[in-house]
Amino acid sequence: MKVKLFWLIFSLLIFSLVYSDNSKYAGEFLRIPVGARALGMGGAFIAIANDGSSFYYNPAGVAISEDGLLSFMYSSHFGGIADPLASFFHFGFIKSVQKVGFALNWVRLSVDNIPNTPDFTNIETPIDRENLVKNYNGGSFFSDVEDAFYFSFSREFKFNINFGWSRYKVPVSLPVGINFKLVNQKLGFEKGTGFGFDAGVMFRFSMDDFLQRGNMGDVSISLVLKDIGKTRISWSTRREHFVESTLMFGISYTLPVNFINSKITFAYGSQNSYLTDKLYGIEYGYRDLLFVRFGKNIENLTIGAGLKVDFFIVDYVFLLHDLGPVHRVSGSLIIDKILKKL
Template sequence: MFVIYNLVLVKNRFLLFFVVFTAMTNAQSFRNYSNEFLNIGVDAAALGMSKAVVATTNNVNSTYWNPAGLVGIEDYQGSLMHASYFAGIANYNHAAFAMPINKESALGISVIRFGVDDILNTTELIDNDGNIDFNRISLFSAADYAFNVSYARNLIFKDVKFGVNAKVVRRIIGDFASSWGFGFDAGIQFERNNWHFGLMVRDITTTFNTWAINETEFDKIKNAIPGQNQELPETTELTKPKIQLGVAKEWRIGRFFNLLSEVNLNVRFEQTNDIFSSELGSIDPAIGFQLDYDRLVYLRLGVGNFQYQTEFDNSKNLTLQPNFGLGFNYRGIQVDYALTNIGSVGNALFSNIFSITFDYSFFRR
């Protein structure tokens, strides 16, 4: 029985070790996958279009997709979204608020939380004398937070909009480690004759994260893999800039129907498995469609995340991620649904995502 308990203890210590180190290793340089929770996306309407909204986003959720779009709001707006991933193990939440300052500018704020809660901490299950005490098991959370403040305004020409985000990133892994980060995003939108163009640069100045590690707690798990990783991980992360380019077109179909289509190019300055990739960078396209009936009911389709997946025989197959969405807008309240996932390929499970957006301008009529 004692051998079984020891196996359980080693397993849980390994899991704790994995949670901590996946968040903090390979720092002191540009990270390819730092702050990845900020790439998931918000708003079921946008996710249903495979995130192809950089050129057309024009409501409170522009605080995430392209802050330039905030100029399109006319009154107070709010937005809420919740999603569960990995069979409910991880929870992803987003809340945002935006308001016009005047006819030329707008302000927005938002918060994102992505977390895994109630993780078992078994580092003290067995004391120094070999006694097992289940009362010594505790729970902890590994959670990532992002706080955004956005500002947008029209430039000299009324068809050109500019916006900027200032973001603070807070990451907490129980009592083991925590970090603070800070960075900026900037975006531009241009509209002419039902054509829309957008440019979004994320982490434009790079996003800087600094970790504080609790050495006492670290000592309890560093031997999860005997003889490996005995030193504290580095404590600094710098996230590379990323660029999103978008072009969209609107069509009027008959008296009541409207069709919106948009193509985005997501550019990263690294070699990846994206469909277009080189040593200089990679490009992952995304295509989205939205058909609406008199701005009341919406049907959305999208495809993105084009990746080359290496098989066991070293051959490569092109994979992609389809997305589907529905929306309903009535009396200033818009409810949206998307069937999507967080951007994984292969056998990743799709999630049902819901969001709601409030527009106070309706109630002033």
């Protein structure tokens, strides 16, 4: 009954969005976090963004990610890994040419076997609507498939800053990047398409240089604006929805723990659109080989782990949700390292 009720409510929400003028939650699948490593840190990855999920958290990070990085991810939402209510995929590639980082990424959210329910939204009494949903026996089914293709361009600029009160200059790194994205949604017989872009910047420096002391760690401060000017999605029903712009801020601090060959990264992030989310994360890495992560995203706690062996990286995260557990597995292959071994 719980699953049945979920599907009925889900289908009503979808139709109320597509056939209404309220586009507050338009393109909501674009806000689903990408990458098991990032989500293991509660999504507080805006100031880190140096792996295959960099395009999502901060396109500037494409320039500082591994060159020739092929990334993939699978996520089961609200159910078991083999039989989820919804599935989320990601596939992408990063390559650097003439000091410019390029990335191509594809994300897809798919939901199958959604009951095609009558429109109960005109029923005035909430109790009557609830009874109609509970007693509905079902009928035909439809699917919801939502795709987004990201084309990212990024470059890292390096220079020195004289802070004035000191006689020394501090080397800093300033990666900047931009996403162009194509959105394609199919809900039953209805189709929606849209085009938008994001921009991001990072400000990175070493505390060793800033304080003139060793083993003080590294700092990164980032700012991202997603869906600049709002991303318009045009439906075959001749209606238009607009994805609200999102402002994201992040800061991270990585501290080396040399006596056990480890690093600890603390991260904070916030994102503001129609909601304001606070994101917190921590990652412990041993010899750049084994990783353990914890995070907090809105009201949910996350826990994750990772393994990096030469050219192969795999990450896993578990998120407990009211509608059921969410399992996410992502992996990467560093193609350039593989080619060098051949």
